[in-house]
Amino acid sequence: MKRTIEKLKYRRYRYHPGSSSPRLWPYALVTVNLILIAFFLLDAPVGSYAAHTRNLLKPFGETITDLGKSGWILFGSAIIFFEALAVIRLAPTLKARFQAMLVSHMAIYLFLCVAGSGLAANLLKRIIGRARPVLYEQWSSYGFNPFSGSRFESFPSGHATTVGAFLMAMAILAPPYRLLFLVMSLWVGFSRVIVAAHYPSDVVAGLSFGAWFSILTAIAFSRYGLLFRQEPDGWPVLRRPIPLIMRPDRVNAPFPPRGTPPAREEKA
Template identity: 65%
Template structure:
């Protein structure tokens, strides 16, 4: 552990001099705050009164999608991948294989910290805030709060939406060409919590914003230690090296015989 901490400190000294990201955080916080406030004042009450009358078909769709927002499977999968990558790094004798294993380990660690730590923060906040869930709308309305009163008063922010926001933002930073797809997936997973009657829209918006912001902050921490990411001049984290998302075969040494013309191996066989 001591050697790991010293190595991280050395990496941090080498990666100093990156720009600040305050120019991104202020607009992000302002937009998020206004979206949560608008949803809280205009959307939560209609959703709370409608939650007991959700059509069965729509509710079944929401229940199918919402399980993707559980953090348990993500944490378990990333830990398994991380330890397998570390084992491959230690056992492999080729430099290229060791570098690939180290890259996979860094990817798994990044997703793990983004999802796990943002989930812990969301669980702490929802217990402290103590907002009543939509199932208690008739008694508490959408303005009911009761701190540390059990799971029925843990609506804000949504834990599933936080996990979805953290995972999809992490994937968007890892694979930028598919960021629009990850955005759509995060919205569907997040708002499936509204469909099943577990959260209000403002809970989901806050959860998505919290998770995605935490993934960006984790990427910035990684970049300042030279792990997986680097910071641009404006401070935004980007991958140190683009990850090949589509594997293409190496055709430099392949033979492409023309129609009617034998290939080199066939010509050698005929000569024999």
């Protein structure tokens, strides 16, 4: 552990000079205004609709809303991380070890984004204590009662936070598919509105919070030269593009499949 801390200190000293922080306030201003617009203009009509109208889209929302649960992401990324560590120790070639190290950094990045944003969102929603749409008739869309149980933990949406964090992290790791990840985040996030578990402003706040958490985590990684680097304007980008379609190297694989002929050595 001490050795790891020393390495991180060295990387911090090596990669931090010259880096700058991005100008976040214009984007923060847009985010706050989107939340306020949803809060004052959309939440009450949606709450009234959910209380008095049959929800025809509810079966569809219930089908996709569980994608916003963090358990499968945390469990999967943890398994990938520990498998990558094993490959780093057992791989016979330097190239395979570097590839495994890259995979381990991606896995721990996804884990920290989802776990960190989820913990922070769960703490915030308990402190804020907003009533859920099922209590619209008693509390309306402006009801707040901190530390009063799960029925008063609507803002921000935990599912939307997970979705925002995970898909923003994926958009940073795979930029060519960022539009697909944006569309997915909107559908999965607003499925919480479809199933009457949250108001629109809860979802907008959750998606925004999760996305910003992933961006700031990437900036923190870049300060240590891990997986990302910072552009001159301060925004994080991958240090090296990740090949999205990879052909397996069956000869130099850490654990070659049975029946694979051994590599031939070239004569001098």
